[in-house]
Amino acid sequence: MFGLQGRPSLHPTVCLTAALMGKRHNMGSSAGLVEIIGLTGTFTFNPKEGIDNPVMVFTDDADSVSKPSPRLCVLKREERESYGFNLRVERGRQGHIIRNLVVGGVSGCSGLQDGDRLLEVNNCYVDDVPHTEVSRKIKLSGHQLCLLVLNGEEYEQAVSQGQDLRSLARAHKDEGCKPPRLCHITRDPASGLGISFLPVEGEKGHFSVSLVSGGAAEKAGVCKGDRLVWMNGGTVCDLTHSALNRMMKKCGNHITILVIDSESEKSYMRRRMPILPTMAVPHNLPHRARKLLLVSGPEGYGFLLRLERAPSGRMSHVLREMDRYSPAETAGMQDGELLLEINAESMETLNHEEVVDRVIQSGQQVSLTTITSQGLEFYTKLGLSPLLFCEDDGAEKEKESGEASQKEIEGLCKPRLCSLRKGPLGFGFNLGCVLQRPGTFISQVAIGGSGQSAGLIEGDVVIEVNGQNVEEKYLEDVMIVVRDGGHFLSLLVMEKTSYNKMRQTDTPANHVTAEVKKNIIYDKVC
Structure with a gap:
């Protein structure tokens, strides 16, 4: 070509x-x-x-052509309500395409239009990401979703002119804006949680962080002057200072909060973008989902998959009885772990026979995403999917990835x-x-x-x-x-x-x- x-x-x-x-x-x-x-x-x-x-193909002078204008669409849905659109790839067209918007639905009210191309999901650039992974990001978003989209005609024109869509998406943001941080704090016997919150003068529902130097909160990734966005699964924008203090007292020895620096908070507010835990970099989380890659041996993968009922009444697909020196043991599988995904496909809606079939159909190699029962309970209480934060997506990995991306940008x-x-x-x-x-x-x-x-x-x-x-x-x-x-x-x-x-x-x-x-x-x- x-x-x-x-x-x-x-x-x-x-x-x-x-x-x-x-x-x-x-x-x-x-x-x-x-x-x-x-x-x-x-x-x-x-x-x-x-x-x-x-x-x-001839192109006009880039200086004489109007720049494409991405649009930010914020979608909010109720329990058991869909976002009301399909995301498709189509033969002969590039990009992730918005189709089949439900009339009067969540997507239409947000400003999405038929034919829009998706550039970002929750502040993450996805135009060059495989379609299945983009769909997965949307499914894991919970009840609120931020999409940066570009009109279909503008997208095709930008592609034909060789414009850098990543730079186009980046230009939509304020320079220096940082993602929020999801921090888990464990009480220190001497200094406690090491954190308190002060109301921001003149801004109802906004709270600034005050820290004990070297305390538990600071070690968990919270910074002095951060703004509190979310605590233990709930937003704080509707709380009074006294209500927030009462919530703190009920937290016991652990607390999980979503914070962001004050300048980045202003940037999100200017763009009318909600600050969501799905956008966050995780810090000090006690539980993470794990991705295991198993390559079948002469006697298979070497583990049993059982359907078990937890004390809470929840039915789960549980990994049991790893054979010694088997592919399962080699991959690090632990007895009692819960199966969340097979080859990046969620098992939530499948019955046990269907789950077993997925493993068998994988052939000689299978990818499993697992978590402990305690980990699943932790994320359930927070109202988050345990698939949002895997071990290989931790804070250090995020940092390394960010540094690598910056080097790549500088290299270009x-x-x-x-x-x-x-x-x-x-x-x-x-x-x-x-x-x-x-x-x-x-x-x-x-x-x-x-x-x-x-x-x-x-x-x-x-x-x-x-x-x-x-x-x-x-x-x-x-x-x-x-x-x-x-x-x-x-x-x-x-x-x-x-x-x-x-x-x-x-x-x-x-x-x-x-x-x-x-x-x-x-x-x-x-």
């Missing part, structure tokens, strides 16, 4: 449609022609030999040398250009192709091809350089915004190339 997106015609309004005429031939024979159909006339040019899947702002080898999808990307200007950019990257493996991202500006600077070359000239490289290709690329900022300081193309080579990030070679 390597596309041609052409050089502008002599007329500024030409080049709206492209059609491939004829067949591809060897050098020396009459080559295929790409016919450019304009408003006032046509012309043709030879796309040269060896270019995979010629495509002709520097030049990257991407090496590609032609595969079944060609080089696995399309090139585009701005009308009547030299220079090219990555307009599309094929999923699973060589371009994606090498680290190309839609919107990247192409600086060099096979060591040759192409910043001032038109697209068809760049294509010739690509073709001459045969089955191997080396591209020096850079994220568009960062590239434009650099060009403002180093106008000559050769100076820019010399400067960027000082800080090249070498991507993996496919």
Whole structure:
């Protein structure tokens, strides 16, 4: 998949449609022609030999096109009420698509529209997340859900222009805004819980945190000046200070609270976004669900699955009798754990026979999500799904992930040398250009192709091809350089915004190339 997106015609309004005429031939024979159909006339040019899947697309100057406007939709539902929409993937369309809104339902009242594309679920970017995982996030949201969506037409236009949707979603937020923290505090024999709450003057239902230095609350991740949002499963916005103190006294030796720093709270309020535990980073939680990966041995997985009734009357699928040295024991399975998921599918609505069938149908490998009975009771009392916080999603993992993401973002702002080898999808990307200007950019990257493996991202500006600077070359000239490289290709690329900022300081193309080579990030070679 390597596309041609052409050089502008002599007329500024030409080049709206492209059609491939004829067949591809060897050098020396009459080559295929790409016919450019304009408003006032046509012309043709030879796309040269060896270019995979010629495509002709022209984009307007990005500065002259209005930016897409994501919308924040907050949905609230009652017990046993649905959110009133379907989330779909459709052939020939990109993104997670909102469909089948219930007239007068929760979704319609929130501002969702048919055809909207989903960018974020509860402040988590999901456009590049597998569809099943996105659906799972929505199901785990409980009775309140925040969706950041983009109108279908704006989404498709943004994708065709190579815009970075993640940056678009990020621009919707205030810089420096941090997620809330879900903190579990265990009473210290000497200093107690180490926390108290003060009413914020002039703001009913808002409480500021006061801490004992080095106390239990501070060790659990609470910070001085934090704002209290939620305590033991209930919001505090409707409580008086005296009612909050009475609640504190009933907590005993443990308390679980949702807090956020004051500046981030203001940001959420400006955007009219609720602060939810489903958005939180967990701190010091006493129980976590666990994900176990089992690979079947000669005698199977080596455990029994039984349906048992808990003292509370709740029926659960319980893991029992792990064989010694079995795959179950090797994976860390503990006797008495409760089964929550099989291969990321919830077991909540399945009967025992169906659950057993799911394990058998998994073949030689199965993924199980489990939790202790005490852990399930803990999350039930809080009104949260135990699947929200697994052991591999802990605070340290969140921190490492955040640091990695930041490094990745910083990396994209520097030049990257991407090496590609032609595969079944060609080089696995399309090139585009701005009308009547030299220079090219990555307009599309094929999923699973060589371009994606090498680290190309839609919107990247192409600086060099096979060591040759192409910043001032038109697209068809760049294509010739690509073709001459045969089955191997080396591209020096850079994220568009960062590239434009650099060009403002180093106008000559050769100076820019010399400067960027000082800080090249070498991507993996496919």
